[in-house]
Structures are given as structure tokens and as C-alpha cells.
Amino acid sequence: MKSLKLIYVAAFSATALFSACVSEGEDPGVEYAPDMYVSKGYEPYSQVADQERSITFQGETYLINKDGKTMREPVEGTIARGKLDFIFNYAPGDVDEKERAGRELSNPLPLTQANLEAGRRHYNINCAPCHGDKGLGDGLVGQKYPKGLVPSYTTDRIHNLKDGSLYYVVTHGWNMMGAYGKMINPTERWQVVHYINYLEQN
Amino acid sequence: MIQMNKRYRLEMFKNAIRKMVGTTLTVGLLISNAVPAFAQDAANGKNLFEGNCTSCHGVHEKLIGPALSGVSDRREEAWLLKWINNSQGMIKAGDPIAVKLFNDNGKQSMNSFNFSDAELKDILAYIKEETAKGPATASAAPAGGEVSSMSVANNTQGMDNDQTMMILGVLAVILVLSSILLWRINGVLQKLIWAKFPEKKEEEEPSWYNTKFIPWVRGLNPTIAIMVIVTGFGLAFGGWFFKYANTEIGVQQGYAPTQPINFSHELHAGQMKIDCQYCHSTADVSKQASVPPVSTCMNCHNFFKQDSPEIQKLKTAYETKQPIKWVRIHNLPDHAYFNHSQHVSVGKVECQTCHGPIETMAKVSQHASLQMGWCVNCHRESKVDVENNDYYEQLHADLKERGKRSISVAHNGGLECGKCHY
Numbered sequence: 001m002k003s004l005k006l007i008y009v010a011a012f013s014a015t016a017l018f019s020a021c022v023s024e025g026e027d028p029g030v031e032y033a034p035d036m037y038v039s040k041g042y043e044p045y046s047q048v049a050d051q052e053r054s055i056t057f058q059g060e061t062y063l064i065n066k067d068g069k070t071m072r073e074p075v076e077g078t079i080a081r082g083k084l085d086f087i088f089n090y091a092p093g094d095v096d097e098k099e100r101a102g103r104e105l106s107n108p109l110p111l112t113q114a115n116l117e118a119g120r121r122h123y124n125i126n127c128a129p130c131h132g133d134k135g136l137g138d139g140l141v142g143q144k145y146p147k148g149l150v151p152s153y154t155t156d157r158i159h160n161l162k163d164g165s166l167y168y169v170v171t172h173g174w175n176m177m178g179a180y181g182k183m184i185n186p187t188e189r190w191q192v193v194h195y196i197n198y199l200e201q202n
Numbered sequence: 203m204i205q206m207n208k209r210y211r212l213e214m215f216k217n218a219i220r221k222m223v224g225t226t227l228t229v230g231l232l233i234s235n236a237v238p239a240f241a242q243d244a245a246n247g248k249n250l251f252e253g254n255c256t257s258c259h260g261v262h263e264k265l266i267g268p269a270l271s272g273v274s275d276r277r278e279e280a281w282l283l284k285w286i287n288n289s290q291g292m293i294k295a296g297d298p299i300a301v302k303l304f305n306d307n308g309k310q311s312m313n314s315f316n317f318s319d320a321e322l323k324d325i326l327a328y329i330k331e332e333t334a335k336g337p338a339t340a341s342a343a344p345a346g347g348e349v350s351s352m353s354v355a356n357n358t359q360g361m362d363n364d365q366t367m368m369i370l371g372v373l374a375v376i377l378v379l380s381s382i383l384l385w386r387i388n389g390v391l392q393k394l395i396w397a398k399f400p401e402k403k404e405e406e407e408p409s410w411y412n413t414k415f416i417p418w419v420r421g422l423n424p425t426i427a428i429m430v431i432v433t434g435f436g437l438a439f440g441g442w443f444f445k446y447a448n449t450e451i452g453v454q455q456g457y458a459p460t461q462p463i464n465f466s467h468e469l470h471a472g473q474m475k476i477d478c479q480y481c482h483s484t485a486d487v488s489k490q491a492s493v494p495p496v497s498t499c500m501n502c503h504n505f506f507k508q509d510s511p512e513i514q515k516l517k518t519a520y521e522t523k524q525p526i527k528w529v530r531i532h533n534l535p536d537h538a539y540f541n542h543s544q545h546v547s548v549g550k551v552e553c554q555t556c557h558g559p560i561e562t563m564a565k566v567s568q569h570a571s572l573q574m575g576w577c578v579n580c581h582r583e584s585k586v587d588v589e590n591n592d593y594y595e596q597l598h599a600d601l602k603e604r605g606k607r608s609i610s611v612a613h614n615g616g617l618e619c620g621k622c623h624y
Contacts (some may be wrong), residue, residue, distance in 0.1 A: 023454045023456050025457075025458055025459075026459050028454045031452055032451050033452075036537060085608045129475070141476065146256065147256070148252040148256030148537065149265065156253075171351075176258070177501070178498075178502075178503075182498075183483045183498065196481050
């Protein structure tokens, strides 16, 4: 009888032990050398808020970053090397600024097949969810907005926008539309402007 | 008679008219200013409104600007006419209502328009008409409801699965316990029968267990027997451990942690068909497929599902500028190098090849094992498309010279140790 109980206990503990090691649901499973997974180095998306990664200076303890992020926000008003074209001196959300951008800026990229193709790619990724792949304002997300909120590119209001104003809207957003300057870089934005013009004409 | 009849008819007619006027008045009172016919042309107003105003204003919902239902009751018409055509001028002039409106709506200035008074009155007539119709006809309401009910349905389904598993487990335990109980009862009853009728025991045929197995076991050499058993167990355990170490230790396949915000790829990528790179925008140019900043979420969620508790978390994060602590699922150890841009831009590998059917996952789990064998297999099997990729121009020329037609990633150095381990 005693041996029988022993076997039961052994079987139960074995199942418990083995099943605990399998990755599933909340459990990532057993890690061999966890240091290799939770890196000591600062990986871009790791979040280090623990004291271990802090700096002690003259008796005061500083965390590497106050939010625990490894990524640092650029200092206000600075621009990284090679990113001069990211400078955009037009204030967001202002009609006059938008018109000024339309007057002062023109598309620096020539209208080539390659630029148009690239524009289409970025348009389909970033714009088409709302504006639709033909620019009629009928994207799957766009349809969920109240009717008329996402304009069609065929309307005069959009048709009369100059390239610079389009670039301004892509960069800063306009009305309900969010700013896309953080998601696509300046070259790609101008390519998208080319593609929007193409859609308007067709 | 005829005269009587005529008078009677007249009376009836008058009554009917009285009734009609009565009902009209009641209905009119009930739905306030709905029924009276407008001198203005609401249809023209509709066109103008949809062409110029809907980007910022809804009749029943607050967008950039306030909801416009009942605006004619709130403000005087003369003020409205002035405001629509020159709102910024009025703010600068210090009109108290104008300044208050400007401050209450996030200091967003409204475009100045160039409508004629007749056009403005048409627009106001249209808004009046829509106000009377009530928000039930607004297109956004059913759409939002539909979406939220879908995500709720997903949640309950998940719970159902867990509950089913638990119930099945309990039932299995009950089954095992009751069969043990029955087996024991059977044994006890057998013994009782034998105690009462000893001759029954002798009637039974001696079992194979008693006549053959027990004597055979007794005849065995105990040392050898134990060695055989231990070796058997050892082999079985070793085999299990080999498989376990191979497929489980450090392998996080199936890992599906709960995220701080209950984000559904099934809804966003599946039903709404938003491109993966809308959010993971750097997948084609960087080592990392970036996790989107909260502002990306707010591109749409400044309007959609404002009341959902999950979106409230998002808004709090946005307003307090606190990063959301997403839990990382796919994690390679430091000694293996992986770069998204190589695979997405040059290799033109679909996201789903490694991440599985992500557009069907309400909660993301790790699809692939991310083991080296898995990487290497794909490198062996994938053909390099040298023809349509400028990146391989030189390689393509060399291949042509040697008369080769196609190569796999492995031929292109995809199996070199230093390619990933350095």
C-alpha cells in the first residue's frame, strides 16, 4: 500500500515538475542562461527601471532614464546628424502656416516611376486604412468615421491643395488626422505627395 | 336632405381639419422644432456641410470642434453667421463667447469661410433638420457598437475554453477515483465471498499471474533484474530529457503573456486590414520592428472607442507621457543576431512566415520556435530572388557566368556561423 502511494506521489510531482517547464500562456518556460535573454547591454526596447542600472554620483542615485526607457528622447531643439531635412519650420495646426508651406515648398523629388512606386507603398501602408487605396476616403477604418469626415481626393478642397500644403498635412496632421512626420521620413513623405497627386488625377 | 347632408359633410370636414391641426401641433411640441418647414434649402446645406464642415464637426458627436446639434438654440443666428465666416477675427476682437469657445476646444482655430448669408442659413437649416432626426441615425454609433461587441465575444470565448478544460479535468479525476473505488469494492466483496464459501476459492482456476509470472520473477537474479530496470528507466528518462532539452529549454514557443493593454491584432490587422508596418513602421529599415509610439494609436483613437477602459489606459499614457510597458514575446538570446530589415526589405519575407497567422490572434503568442534548426531550415529552402532585386546585381551577373540558375540563402552564406553569431 505504501509503495502504491509513493508511486502516486512520484507521478504527480513529476507531471507538475515537467509541465511547469513548458512555455505556454503566461509562462515563457525554462530559460537556459537567462542573462542571454534579459540582456545586460541596453537593448532598444528594454526598460530598465531597477536600481542595478542606476548611477550613483556624489551620494545621489540616478536611474539611467527617468521612465526606465533605454531609448532617449532627443534634447529639445536638436537634430541628429544627417537628418537636416527633418527640420520643418512650420507650426502645426495653423491655417496660415499650412498655406505658407504651400507657397514656399515644392517637391524636391522628380516625378519618376520609382518615386511613384515608393509613394504608393508608403501610401498603402500609412494612408490607405482611412483614405482608401484610391483616395476616395473609403478605407476600412475611414468608413467607421462619420460620413464625410475622411475627405475624398476628388473634392475641390483637397484638389486645390499645393504640394507644400500636402507635405505639411502629412507631417503635422490636420483636423482629425494625426501627424505622420514621426512615422515616415521626409523623402518618403514627398514620394507620398507625388502619389497623392497621381491619385487625384486618376 | 341634400342641404343637411352638405352641412353634415362640412362639419365632418372641419372636425377632421381640427384634428389634423391638433395632432400636428402635438407632434410639433413633442419633437420641438422638427416639423415646421424651413424656408431655407436643407439639401443645399447638406452639400455645403459635408464639403466643408465634416472634417472637424459632427452634428451629434464632438470631433475637433463641438457637436453642432441644437446650435441654433444655443446661439443667435446673427452671431453664428459672423462666427462661421470670421471666427479668428472674432477671437482677436475679444468677443466673450468666441474666446470661451476657443479655449474650451483645445485652442484649435477654425478655418475662415467665404459663405454668403443664404448659404450659411442653408447649412444651419440642415443642422436643425439633423438635430431633429436625433443621433440614432448617426453612422458612427452602430459601427462602434459592432466593434466593441466583437472584442467582448473574443474574451468570453477564451474564458469558455479555460472553463471547459477545468470541467473536463474535474470529471476525469472523479472518473479515476470512482473506478479505483469500484475496483476496491469488488476486491472486498470477493474476499467476503471467499470467507463465507471457502470452496469457491478452490473452484477458481489458478491465474496466469500466480502460476507463471510470480515463479518467473522469483527465479530471476535480483542484481541483474534491478540493473535492467534501472537502465530501462534511465533510458526512458534520458530520452524524455533529450527531447525536453531540445524543444523546451530556452524555447518559448506558445508564450502568450497578458499585455498591459488588451490589444487585438485580430481586430486591427485582421478585420480592419491595417498594414503591419503602419504600427511597426521600421521593420523594413531597422534591426527592430519598432513598437509604435502612443501617438500612432492616437491617430485613430482620438475618435474611436473613447469610453473603453483599454483606450482610457492609452489616453492616460498619452497625456502623462508615460511609456506603455509592453511585454516582449519574441526574444532571441544575445548570442544570435537577427535583423528585421534584411529579411523584410531584401529577403521580402512575409511577416507571417515567422510570426504565424498574426491577423487571427486576439492575443499574440509566439508561433515559431526561433531555434537555430528552424532558422537554418528556412535558409536552406528559401531561394534568393537574384533577378528582381538590385541588391544582388553583382551576384546575378556572376551566377549567369557560371551558368547557375537559382541559389538558396545557404549558398549565399546563410549557413556561415559568423552570419548570426559574432
